[in-house]
Amino acid sequence: MTAALVTTGPRRRTRFWASFAVPGVGWLIAFFVVSVYAVMAVAFGTVDPVLRTAVPAWNPLQWDFAAMSDVLDRVFGGDLGTVFVRTFRFVALSLAGCILVGYPVAYYVARKAGPRRGLLLVLLVLPFWISYLMRMLAWTNLLQLDGIVNDVLQFLHLQDEPHNWLDGNWYTVVFGLTYGYLPFFILPLYSTLERIDGRLIEAGRDLGASSMQTFFRITLPLSVPGLMAASVITILPMFGDYYTNTYLTSGSPKTEMVGNQIENYLLGTSQPQTGASLVLVLMAFLFVLMAYYLYTTLRQQRMAER
Amino acid sequence: MSVFRRKHGSARWLALITWLYVIWSLAPVLVAVRISFNSGKSRSSLQSPSFRWYWGDPTSSVWHDESLHTALFNTLELAALTMLIATPLGVAMAIGLHRWRSRVSTGANGLMLVPIVTPEIVFGVALFLVFTELYSGVPSGMPRQLIGHITFTMSFVVVIVRGRLVAIGDQYEEAARDLGATRLQAIRLVLLPLLAPAIFASVMVVFATSVDDFVISSFLTTGASTDTVPIKIYSGARGSSTPALNALATVMLCFTLLAVALAALAMRRMSKRGGDAEGMAGGLAGLSG
Amino acid sequence: MTSSRRDFLARSAQLGVLLGAGIPILQACGSDSGSSGPVADPIADGLEPEKGPLRVFNYDSYVNPDVVAAFEAQYGVKVEITTFTTDTEAVTKLASKAIEVDVHHSMAATSIDRLIAGGIVQPLNKSYIPNFENAFDALKDPWYDKGSAHSVPYNFFGTGIGYRADRIDPAQVEEQGWDTLWNATDFKGQVSVLDDEREALVMAMMRKGIFDVNTTDQAIIDQALADLSELIDRVSVKVNIEAYKNIPEGATTVAHTWSPDLINAYAAYLPEGTDPAVLGFWHPPAGEYLVTNDSMGVVAGCKNPVLAHLYINFLLDNEIAEQNFSWVGYLPALSKFDADYVIGAGYVPENLRACVPTTEEIEKGLYLKPIGADGDAKYTAAWSTFTSGA
Numbered sequence: 001m002t003a004a005l006v007t008t009g010p011r012r013r014t015r016f017w018a019s020f021a022v023p024g025v026g027w028l029i030a031f032f033v034v035s036v037y038a039v040m041a042v043a044f045g046t047v048d049p050v051l052r053t054a055v056p057a058w059n060p061l062q063w064d065f066a067a068m069s070d071v072l073d074r075v076f077g078g079d080l081g082t083v084f085v086r087t088f089r090f091v092a093l094s095l096a097g098c099i100l101v102g103y104p105v106a107y108y109v110a111r112k113a114g115p116r117r118g119l120l121l122v123l124l125v126l127p128f129w130i131s132y133l134m135r136m137l138a139w140t141n142l143l144q145l146d147g148i149v150n151d152v153l154q155f156l157h158l159q160d161e162p163h164n165w166l167d168g169n170w171y172t173v174v175f176g177l178t179y180g181y182l183p184f185f186i187l188p189l190y191s192t193l194e195r196i197d198g199r200l201i202e203a204g205r206d207l208g209a210s211s212m213q214t215f216f217r218i219t220l221p222l223s224v225p226g227l228m229a230a231s232v233i234t235i236l237p238m239f240g241d242y243y244t245n246t247y248l249t250s251g252s253p254k255t256e257m258v259g260n261q262i263e264n265y266l267l268g269t270s271q272p273q274t275g276a277s278l279v280l281v282l283m284a285f286l287f288v289l290m291a292y293y294l295y296t297t298l299r300q301q302r303m304a305e306r
Numbered sequence: 307m308s309v310f311r312r313k314h315g316s317a318r319w320l321a322l323i324t325w326l327y328v329i330w331s332l333a334p335v336l337v338a339v340r341i342s343f344n345s346g347k348s349r350s351s352l353q354s355p356s357f358r359w360y361w362g363d364p365t366s367s368v369w370h371d372e373s374l375h376t377a378l379f380n381t382l383e384l385a386a387l388t389m390l391i392a393t394p395l396g397v398a399m400a401i402g403l404h405r406w407r408s409r410v411s412t413g414a415n416g417l418m419l420v421p422i423v424t425p426e427i428v429f430g431v432a433l434f435l436v437f438t439e440l441y442s443g444v445p446s447g448m449p450r451q452l453i454g455h456i457t458f459t460m461s462f463v464v465v466i467v468r469g470r471l472v473a474i475g476d477q478y479e480e481a482a483r484d485l486g487a488t489r490l491q492a493i494r495l496v497l498l499p500l501l502a503p504a505i506f507a508s509v510m511v512v513f514a515t516s517v518d519d520f521v522i523s524s525f526l527t528t529g530a531s532t533d534t535v536p537i538k539i540y541s542g543a544r545g546s547s548t549p550a551l552n553a554l555a556t557v558m559l560c561f562t563l564l565a566v567a568l569a570a571l572a573m574r575r576m577s578k579r580g581g582d583a584e585g586m587a588g589g590l591a592g593l594s595g
Numbered sequence: 596m597t598s599s600r601r602d603f604l605a606r607s608a609q610l611g612v613l614l615g616a617g618i619p620i621l622q623a624c625g626s627d628s629g630s631s632g633p634v635a636d637p638i639a640d641g642l643e644p645e646k647g648p649l650r651v652f653n654y655d656s657y658v659n660p661d662v663v664a665a666f667e668a669q670y671g672v673k674v675e676i677t678t679f680t681t682d683t684e685a686v687t688k689l690a691s692k693a694i695e696v697d698v699h700h701s702m703a704a705t706s707i708d709r710l711i712a713g714g715i716v717q718p719l720n721k722s723y724i725p726n727f728e729n730a731f732d733a734l735k736d737p738w739y740d741k742g743s744a745h746s747v748p749y750n751f752f753g754t755g756i757g758y759r760a761d762r763i764d765p766a767q768v769e770e771q772g773w774d775t776l777w778n779a780t781d782f783k784g785q786v787s788v789l790d791d792e793r794e795a796l797v798m799a800m801m802r803k804g805i806f807d808v809n810t811t812d813q814a815i816i817d818q819a820l821a822d823l824s825e826l827i828d829r830v831s832v833k834v835n836i837e838a839y840k841n842i843p844e845g846a847t848t849v850a851h852t853w854s855p856d857l858i859n860a861y862a863a864y865l866p867e868g869t870d871p872a873v874l875g876f877w878h879p880p881a882g883e884y885l886v887t888n889d890s891m892g893v894v895a896g897c898k899n900p901v902l903a904h905l906y907i908n909f910l911l912d913n914e915i916a917e918q919n920f921s922w923v924g925y926l927p928a929l930s931k932f933d934a935d936y937v938i939g940a941g942y943v944p945e946n947l948r949a950c951v952p953t954t955e956e957i958e959k960g961l962y963l964k965p966i967g968a969d970g971d972a973k974y975t976a977a978w979s980t981f982t983s984g985a
Contacts, residue, residue, distance in 0.1 A: 104324070130334075
């Protein structure tokens with residue numbers, strides 16, 4: 001190892017690895033960073049007086065912060081604050097649901113399924129192949145008053161009367177989000193769990209640990225990176241989701257999420273600056289979450305190096 | 307040895323949860339497929355069965371409506387191209403960022419995550435603006451949609467692959483290097499096979515995201531000739547679209563199942579060559595020899 | 596701990612630099628979107644139609660595909676339909692020149708004046724549109740486009756209450772009017788209002804007897820907001836435009852909705868074995884009845900202007916319009932289609948007679964008109980607060 005280091009040199013090594021990252025980074029700068037800048041230009045820009053379409057202010061010196069300050073007022077202590085808190089609650093609960101259901105499933109498929117693993121993997125990704133909206137429309141069918149869900153629950157005597165699931169309840173939205181994003185949660189977690197060296201677990205058992213102990217002392221800690229990745233991949237898009245709740249509650253104000261407000265401002269009104277400002281606020285908020293993720297992955301990476 | 311271990315009760319519970327989940331996840335798919343056989347226009351309730359939306363209806367059925375054919379081909383082409391470009395870009399970026407340590411790379415690490423936190427609608431609007439105001443040289447329609455999908459999905463690949471890279475650690479690759487492999491060889495012969503499940507997962511996520519995306523595609527579409535299936539599904543506003551879309555989705559489901567079956571077969575081959583622990587050990591042995 | 600926080604700050608700063616890297620390139624670019632002023636002249640008389648394909652811009656499923664096929668057959672061209680989901684989206688896309696289309700099939704009455712002023716649509720040459728004479732007299736010189744210089748009406752409809760007559764007594768709806776929505780406490784979660792800021796807020800105003808539907812008085816808007824918000828807890832109100840399927844399928848019992856939704860419900864969404872008599876529609880009397888219409892126009896600078904005129908003319912043909920109506924459910928704005936005709940021909944059941952606006956109702960109709968950016972902003976703010984459920 002040391003010999004290799006001497007012959008190649010750290011600089012060349014850096015360049016070698018950098019060359020892998022460069023195309024992707026370049027792509028993101030060209031198409032993503034610049035796009036985000038466009039959002040800022042819209043948020044701090046004006047609208048065309050006649051057509052009311054956005055006129056982006058590309059020059060930061062011409063930025064107008066009126067829409068942003070209005071949005072901030074409403075987020076901190078106004079009506080939009082309610083929407084943010086609600087969104088956060090929905091996402092947190094849905095993540096809990098994803099972990100509760102997704103972890104055992106990923107664990108089973110990755111480590112216990114044996115010869116059925118291939119079949120199960122296909123079944124796990126199968127929902128991907130039918131449009132998300134169509135599945136949500138199908139849920140509205142299953143959940144309606146005389147739908148199958150009520151029939152089953154009544155058959156099992158879990159309830160006496162049909163329950164109106166589509167009444168604009170928070171739990172239906174959490175249910176829908178959990179359902180919709182679970183496949184995205186399970187796959188990355190699966191790939192980590194599948195990777196864990198079985199010998200480590202065997203070793204734990206041989207040293208006398210119970211299966212519970214081996215799980216909590218060995219498997220779970222080793223799967224934390226995958227769990228983190230899976231959580232990031234699922235919750236962040238959830239924050240921008242605006243169709244799941246719309247379809248499952250037919251647009252109840254009780255279940256409105258931030259994404260709905262953004263969508264309305266950008267597509268249904270002549271105030272694109274407000275919509276774009278809201279986008280920036282949401283992104284800033286998510287950035288904090290993301291920074292935490294970044295911080296932990298980097299720390300883990302450093303620990304792995306030692 | 308583990309074969310003789312008593313089967314634990316916990317495994318049975320896990321199996322139960324998994325199969326219940328599978329049923330839960332597939333029930334709506336079955337309902338969506340069933341709706342495609344509706345004789346009326348409803349897309350959410352069940353009506354008496356017919357093949358109206360497959361070929362019975364002379365104008366609006368999947369077989370007769372050319373705009374649906376166009377949309378289907380556009381969707382598949384877009385998803386396939388996105389997959390082919392975003393996956394290698396993302397995997398390379400994950401590997402590079404995992405090893406490359408410098409101030410720039412830390413920034414790039416952060417940058418890579420921002421697209422994930424960006425809601426689709428923001429992507430749609432932002433790209434729409436950028437292409438109309440700035441990159442007007444990029445041909446409109448499919449090329450723009452492709453760029454949008456790649457930008458949107460690439461970071462998912464990076465996150466999935468990096469999760470796995472962290473789990474793998476550096477030791478296998480170092481071992482390969484010690485045995486005389488060049489860096490590229492070590493990546494190709496050791497790292498990539500180890501990453502296969504993560505790459506497979508990425509490809510799935512990329513394909514699924516692209517196939518399902520309607521926000522970005524619809525912002526960047528130039529008209530009927532670049533519409534995708536999700537655009538068709540989501541655009542039913544005043545009037546209302548028909549179960550022909552469910553029929554189309556069912557047809558797509560059959561197509562993709564076939565593709566998945568093929569991919570799974572290829573994947574099994576690959577993992578036989580070096581995906582699991584034993585195979586990897588064999589790979590290392592081969593290198594040293 | 597301290598060092599890691601500093602690390603994080605440094606990293607954020609680097610990200611800031613990266614994010615800022617695009618600025619210099621961007622500064623060089625000016626903005627070229629925006630309005631260019633109205634188009635002065637229509638196309639000349641007697642031109643040959645182009646070879647197409649004709650590109651039509653419309654809501655999804657807002658024209659009968661058989662009608663489109665018939666047009667294709669008659670003129671030997673292909674028609675491509677590009678869809679949009681909201682009127683704002685349509686205006687944005689046309690204004691940015693991001694899409695190339697020939698016909699704008701469904702212009703909202705509230706944005707036609709801006710489409711004209713912004714040079715998005717061109718004046719029509721009526722010599723290509725002889726069927727214009729079939730149009731409703733009341734809409735031949737509409738308030739939004741003097742002399743119909745730039746637009747012809749496509750359809751017309753009004754806003755009322757769609758309901759399940761098997762669950763709520765029609766006499767009760769008749770008596771209570773808009774209050775029906777507020778009184779539907781037995782039907783929690785089965786009540787909806789239109790997902791349209793002005794329609795919904797104005798409905799709340801009309802309930803209180805305010806018929807200046809184009810008011811921008813902040814106090815009135817605030818009161819309407821308060822009244823609407825009451826519906827959230829009282830009846831678990833939903834906000835959508837899907838009454839056309841939710842009422843026949845039973846998920847919705849009372850809905851603030853457009854008249855054609857019930858015709859559509861009858862024609863395509865009633866579950867088998869359900870009596871059409873379960874559908875009901877109520878609207879306020881003439882003079883208090885909010886009506887509107889969508890219009891067709893030719894996009895300025897398009898490639899197939901002659902063909903676009905012919906397409907518009909085609910849709911104004913009485914028989915073609917009837918064929919279109921039978922599929923779309925929205926009444927064509929042609930004088931032939933009065934209530935007696937569409938009921939006699941079986942398109943609309945007698946119990947939904949109220950879904951067909953009469954000439955009197957159209958002439959005395961209340962219209963939502965453009966109220967300027969400031970006026971719209973007030974409604975938008977109120978709407979945003981309502982939908983946030985705060």
